[in-house]
Amino acid sequence: MPSASSMVSSNVQSLEDPSRPADHAITHESGTSSGDDGTALSFLVHGSAYIPMFDVITQYLEPRDIIALRGVDRALAANDVFSAAQSSQWNIDTALSEFFKSPVGFRSALGQVQAVVTGEFVLRFLDRRAPGERIDIFMSEEEPNKETLTAFLQNEGYDQHGGHTHQAPARNRLWTGVDRYVRKRPTGVHPTKLYVKYTVGPPVVSILKGMQYTTALANVITATKAYVPFAEYTIKERRSYLHGMLHDSDEEMPAALSVASESGRDLRDHIVAASSIHGSTEKPTPARCYRTLADGKTWVIPFPTDGLVTPKEPDFVIEATDFSVRVDTNDAPGHDRFIVALDALDFVGLQYSWAGLQLRSVEVMRRLRYLLMLEIGKLPKEDWPVDLMDFMFRGLHSRSGDFVPPTWLDDMVAEWAGKIAEGKQVP
Numbered sequence: 165m166p167s168a169s170s171m172v173s174s175n176v177q178s179l180e181d182p183s184r185p186a187d188h189a190i191t192h193e194s195g196t197s198s199g200d201d202g203t204a205l206s207f208l209v210h211g212s213a214y215i216p217m218f219d220v221i222t223q224y225l226e227p228r229d230i231i232a233l234r235g236v237d238r239a240l241a242a243n244d245v246f247s248a249a250q251s252s253q254w255n256i257d258t259a260l261s262e263f264f265k266s267p268v269g270f271r272s273a274l275g276q277v278q279a280v281v282t283g284e285f286v287l288r289f290l291d292r293r294a295p296g297e298r299i300d301i302f303m304s305e306e307e308p309n310k311e312t313l314t315a316f317l318q319n320e321g322y323d324q325h326g327g328h329t330h331q332a333p334a335r336n337r338l339w340t341g342v343d344r345y346v347r348k349r350p351t352g353v354h355p356t357k358l359y360v361k362y363t364v365g366p367p368v369v370s371i372l373k374g375m376q377y378t379t380a381l382a383n384v385i386t387a388t389k390a391y392v393p394f395a396e397y398t399i400k401e402r403r404s405y406l407h408g409m410l411h412d413s414d415e416e417m418p419a420a421l422s423v424a425s426e427s428g429r430d431l432r433d434h435i436v437a438a439s440s441i442h443g444s445t446e447k448p449t450p451a452r453c454y455r456t457l458a459d460g461k462t463w464v465i466p467f468p469t470d471g472l473v474t475p476k477e478p479d480f481v482i483e484a485t486d487f488s489v490r491v492d493t494n495d496a497p498g499h500d501r502f503i504v505a506l507d508a509l510d511f512v513g514l515q516y517s518w519a520g521l522q523l524r525s526v527e528v529m530r531r532l533r534y535l536l537m538l539e540i541g542k543l544p545k546e547d548w549p550v551d552l553m554d555f556m557f558r559g560l561h562s563r564s565g566d567f568v569p570p571t572w573l574d575d576m577v578a579e580w581a582g583k584i585a586e587g588k589q590v591p
Contacts (some may be wrong), residue, residue, distance in 0.1 A: 199457055227399050227463070232392035256385070256467045259285075260296045263347075263356050264320050268471045273316040275387030275475025278517060279303035279360075280367045283376055284423045286383040290392060290399065291427060301360045302367035302375075304517065305340045313360070322347045322358060338370040339363045340450040365508035366517045368457075368485055372504045374408030377420040379502065380429050382407055386482065387475045390466055393455070404429045406501035434491040434502055452490035454521075456585045458483045477516045481574075484581035486520040512536070512562040515572040522584050523577070531580075531590070532573055539570045 260267035274280065283300035294345040303310065327343040345358040364368040368384060372393065376382050381404075397403045406423040410417060425431055455461065487506035509518035511529065513536040522528070536557060540548055549567040550559075580590045 185507075213443045222393075233321070240530050243360075251468075254289065254390070255464075256289070256390070259289050259295045263299055263358070266320070268590075269316060270320075271387040271467070272473035273313045274301075275473060275477075276312045277303055277307050277309050278366070278475075278477055279307070279313060280371070281385040282371050283381050283420075284385060286385050286390065287380055287398075287427055289385070289390070290383065292316065293427075297354050298357045298359065301358060302339075302363050302370060303360060304366060305362040305364060317345050317358065320347065321547040327355075337364055338373055338375045344591045350462075365510070366482075367517045368482055369506060369508055369519045372487055372506060374501070374504065377406070377408040377410075377417055379407045380404035380424040380427065381420055385483070386479070387472060388479055390463075390467070390470060391457060391482070392463040392465075393457060396461065398429070399463060402429045403432050406431075407504075408434050411503065440487065452488065454486070454488050456486040456520075457483070458581075458585055480578055481516045481518060484518065484520065484523065484578060484585075486523050486581070486584060488521055509577070510563050511573075512564055512566045513539075513569045513571075513573040514564065514577065516576050518574075518577055520581070523581055528580060528590070529560055532577075535573055535576065536569055543570060 219556065256271070257267035260270055264270045280302050281299055282302055284296055285299045288294065288296050301313070303313065322345040325344050325346045327341060330337050330339055339361045341362050343360045345360065346355050348355050361375075363375070371382050371384060374382070380398045382393060383398070384391040384393075392398055394405075397405060404427075421431060423441040424484075485506065487504050490503050490505075491501070506519055506521045507524055507526075509520055509524040511532050513532055518524075524587050533555075537552065539558065540550065540552055540555065547570075550562075555562065
């Protein structure tokens with residue numbers, strides 16, 4: 165069986181795959197690519213030799229413009245100027261060094277508790293702006309090793325300064341509470357602040373469902389990569405669409421909308437299909453689509469892993485996340501927004517925290533139950549971790565931790581995720 169990582173991660177691309185040959189490469193009249201002629205073009209082609217000049221040139225270019233450089237000269241495509249700019253212009257450890265003495269240590273702590281960074285810091289990182297004074301960290305409320313992260317923050321000089329729990333009914337919550345950490349800096353310099361929010365299920369579910377209110381903030385930084393699910397809007401079009409229901413009781417809402425607007429992005433409510441605008445008398449048809457984080461529409465920035473403690477979960481788990489995006493055009497004010505559908509895939513036979521839409525369908529859950537029944541059935545009866553007949557009737561609702569299964573089925577889920585993403589039948 166192919167490895168789980170190859171079945172899912174191989175589908176993940178950057179904003180636009182820069183490794184493809186340029187369709188219409190413009191070359192010198194001689195037909196050869198540019199050499200070391202002292203021009204701005206040569207600084208780009210030989211970026212590793214002229215790092216200061218390379219940075220000066222590329223820092224004024226938008227990501228889409230850096231990608232477009234592929235088509236200017238064959239040498240730019242051959243030397244992969246986009247990847248060079250990614251490592252130079254989007255250096256995660258440089259950005260995190262404003263908050264932590266050990267950026268790699270912080271990323272290692274994230275990976276050990278399956279936490280992610282999201283919100284304003286990530287948007288500033290993508291825009292290559294100063295990192296600001298705040299980081300939002302999302303971690304599952306059910307994470308058993310929370311103290312790994314809190315101990316790291318305390319060692320870095322952060323003190324807890326308050327927090328609160330979510331007051332909404334449990335069924336409406338994407339998160340349950342937040343802890344606020346502050347580290348004082350020299351006189352006259354604003355302290356750095358960390359907000360650790362505890363999510364219901366994997367953090368990616370709460371983020372994609374609109375916990376940050378607007379698509380420009382619905383980005384994810386893990387220990388090893390950055391993911392920009394709505395890259396077309398956030399990066400290419402510089403727009404931000406309403407992504408969560410407006411709540412006047414939530415003090416985070418004005419801040420979230422302000423951050424997106426102050427980044428230079430236009431705030432929009434949603435997208436409406438063109439057929440709904442031109443002469444149709446029917447109710448407007450909302451735009452809708454099916455997505456995965458491995459479908460190539462997500463901009464993915466890989467980070468260096470030197471010195472990094474191996475994360476608790478491999479990258480292919482979050483990259484397997486599938487979801488649908490549609491628009492709710494409810495008549496009630498404040499309801500018109502993007503709706504993203506997905507949920508946690510919680511099953512006793514899974515070691516990792518998966519999430520998705522089709523990935524957690526009834527059919528997939530039934531398959532998981534039967535596969536685990538087969539694995540249990542192979543054992544001598546005295547070694548069964550659960551009564552087999554009872555599991556046959558009630559196993560569909562068995563959750564992580566109910567008992568220790570004889571084997572993990574995560575590789576099977578990864579294989580199915582790859583098939584689902586390709587629109588193929590699940591074997």
